Amino acid sequence: MPQSSTPGACPGAGGPLGDVAGRRVVLMGAAAAAGAASLAAGQAGAQAPSEPAPASDGARAGRGGLLRPQRNAHRELLDTSGLWRFQLDPREEGEAAGWSRALPAPRPIAVPCSWNDLFDDAKDHLGLAWYQTELWVPAAWREGRRVFLRVGSANYAAKVWVNGTLVAEHFGGHLPFEAEVTGALAWDRPNTIAIAVENKQLLGRVPPGPGPAGGGVAGIVGGYPATTYDFFPYAGLHRPVLLHAVPAATHIEDVTATTRIEGRDGVVDVTVAAAGGYAGRGRVRLGELEADLAFRAGTAQATLRIPSARFWGPRDPHLYRLDVTLTDGQGRGTDSYALDIGIRTVEVRGDRLLLNGEPVALRGFGKHEDFPLHGRGLDLAMWVRDYELLRWAGANSYRTTHYPYAEEAMELADRLGVLVINEIPAVGLNFEDPEEATAQRLDQALLQLRELVARDKNHPSTIMWCVANEPLGGPPLGGQPVPRAVEAGMRFFRRLYDETRRLDATRPVTLVGVQGGVLDWHGIFDVVCVNRYFGWYTQPGRLDEAARVLEDDLDGLHRRFGKPVIVTEFGTDTLPGVHAAPPEMWSEEYQVEYLRRYLDAAARRPFVAGMHVWNFADFKTGQGTARAGGMNHKGVFTRDRRPKMAAHFLRSRWAGT
Ligand code: BDP
Secondary structure, three states: OOOOOOOOOOOOOOOOOOOOOOOOOOOOOHHHHHHHHHHHHEEEEEEEEOOOOOOOOOOOOOOOOOOOOOOOOOOEEEOOOOOEEEEOOOOOOOOOOOOOOOOOOOEEEEEEOOOOOOOOOOOOOOOOEEEEEEEEEOOOOOOEEEEEEEEEEEEEEEEEEEEOEEEEEOOOOOOOOEEEEEHHOOOOOEEEEEEEEEEEOOOOOOOOOOOOOOOOOOHOOEEOOOOOOOOOOOEEOOOEEEEEEOOOOOOEEEEEEEEEOOOOOEEEEEEEEEEEOOOOOOEEEEEEEEEEEOOOOOEEEEEEEEEEOOOOOOOOOOOOOEEEEEEOOOEEEEEEEEEEEEEOOOEEOOOEEEEEOOEEEEEEEEOOEEEEEOOOOOOOHHHHHHHHHHHHHOOEEEEEOOOOOOOOHHHHHHHOOOOEEEEOOOOEOOOOOHHHHHHHHHHHHHHHHHHHHHHHOOOOOEEEEEEEEEOOOOOOOOOOOOHHHHHHHHHHHHHHHHHHHHOOOOOEEEEOOOOOOOHHHHHOOOOEEEOOOOOOOOOOOOHHHHHHHHHHHHHHHHHHHHHEEEEOOOOEEEEEOOOOOOOEEHHHHHHHHHHHHHHHHHOOOOOOOEEEEEEOEEEOOOEEOEEEEEEOOOOOOOOOHHHHHHHHHHHHHHHOO
């Protein structure tokens, strides 16, 4: 996003993606609920423009719904994925020149996909670029429907036009947003959809661009393009753009299902929100069970009890189908929505993490949405293969490092019984950066948190929310914390913790700490998650010494916090085919021996509730002296998913084969 030059700059001063004032921009769901402050903050750079809120549709705002569109007897869906037109706009002239109606010199592009690995001149381009497509909307949608346009993920900032009318603006990649477009559609000709996207690395964003205090690990490894994080800043339309239609009279805007276990029974509390302050009736069905819904001011609740329920977990990922229906005076359905839910509980008791009342140990990885050519674009084949490899390795868990993953990935995790730590894109935060930047980041992080919880709250696979990865309050790897930065972080993380619990009281919340980082912040959270690289970034080549330091460190964390500890990252860069005996850094043997020591240390400590190897697969980064071929090589699989020795080692430890 272009930066406004003065605090409180007048609307439009922000440049092409900053100009929404005076126009009707309808942003739905959680983003609308989050309101003006968050949206304005998201588009700010180092300076803090307080741009007015986009106008939002009162009927939708405040409900926090972000239901994944579906097709059924009452709902329609049109996926625009395919070839779109594309044009870079390095001089940011497109908006004034009317590119929202037609691009002057377009080339074809695939949607969804990152643009960076497709065109040589777009590789390191993080500035503005335009997407455009044309499509007929089915005539049957014209009567009695409201039509919405939903963008699954545009990284980072996006502005959307339909037939030249601005309909939405959104800040933050990796999460969906939608706008009502009913009034903007044409029915006698194709409709033009144009989306302008940019991924500038700016100080006030989340993740932030590099500030005066420098980045986190990326600051150590260097890198071009410059980022505060250690993965490539892929840009573009990363998930499908959908049009969907719902009944005009009223429709189901949101469903929240939370589950409890009482004895052998599963209890499901369901809250339904319907548009326009709906005050009619409905019903909710769960297998044989059914309950009536009586709406007041657009909300209704019901509780269903399943005797001798099957509880969801890795061994039996059983899902129950929950059908919600709105009904007219004769009891006929007027809208419906179906959800697959799992009955399970997650809680922290003392230093144990419990799933369905039993201690659970997470075995798995940190990952990335990263694959050749597609970059961060949705790749369902990759996801299906990755879940197959997780099963092959005997893993039961991963963390969505360092941003929310595709909804399809969450759905697969539900079906396959994989336990997910679900993380917002708050990576690269440095609390030595200017206060103003921290304030903007807080607004943006809160927006992303609200959108993430709204999107993923009904997934049984999400067992924990994570609000940040490796924030800094002083130099990394053990420098002295800076008191002002520690305090600023304390305020920031208390706010994020409280907000997460307010949005969802059913899941633990965590923060992932950097090696040698600020420990005080962990005290706020339910689970202590730490990334540790003893034997790699420190104690290089000295695995036995590294193991002793790790054991002392884990015991210290346990003594200090008395909470479950998860080692959310540990790993070594490893080039497949490089061998060494005795093991040496970068060799396959070194990766195996390093992982062995970490897993052994954890196995002797029942308070260690999980071990996530960094990383599942090699992944693309910026270019830098520590990143051979612009890659992080800490995968136990290569980028094209071939196993290194370490993958076989993990399989023998975790799957027992
Ligand atoms: C950690 C970061 C992760 C990096 C990793 C590494 O959380 O994103 O990729 O280090 O250096 O600090 O490999």
